Amino acid sequence: MTSKMKRPLSVTIMSFVYILAGASGIIYHAPELMNIFSQSDQAWVLVIRLLAIIGGVFALRGANWSRWLLIAWILYHVYLSFFHETAELVMHAVLAAITVIVFFNRRANAFFKAKPES
Numbered sequence: 129m130t131s132k133m134k135r136p137l138s139v140t141i142m143s144f145v146y147i148l149a150g151a152s153g154i155i156y157h158a159p160e161l162m163n164i165f166s167q168s169d170q171a172w173v174l175v176i177r178l179l180a181i182i183g184g185v186f187a188l189r190g191a192n193w194s195r196w197l198l199i200a201w202i203l204y205h206v207y208l209s210f211f212h213e214t215a216e217l218v219m220h221a222v223l224a225a226i227t228v229i230v231f232f233n234r235r236a237n238a239f240f241k242a243k244p245e246s
Contacts, residue, residue, distance in 0.1 A: 150180030195231035
């Protein structure tokens with residue numbers, strides 16, 4: 129398999145969804161993040177949002193580990209959603225299913241296997 133394989137459009141779109149989710153979460157929580165050193169919860173929020181951005185960026189680059197990071201990220205949100213409204217749980221579960229389909233279909237598998245680990 130050549131390392132010049134073209135990235136599937138679905139991988140590009142989903143990677144940007146996670147980058148935007150991470151960035152928008154940081155922006156949304158920015159006022160609380162100003163007190164990051166006084167509250168460990170805020171540090172955790174920042175880390176979680178940064179993981180989405182990192183996963184999305186490296187998925188664009190074809191790093192195999194990044195798709196696993198993004199699956200873990202969204203499954204963590206599915207878990208958190210069990211403690212919130214049903215609509216939030218459904219939304220995260222659907223997004224998790226779409227993420228698995230996008231990052232583990234035949235074309236995506238070939239793309240991630242063709243790239244050297246980053």
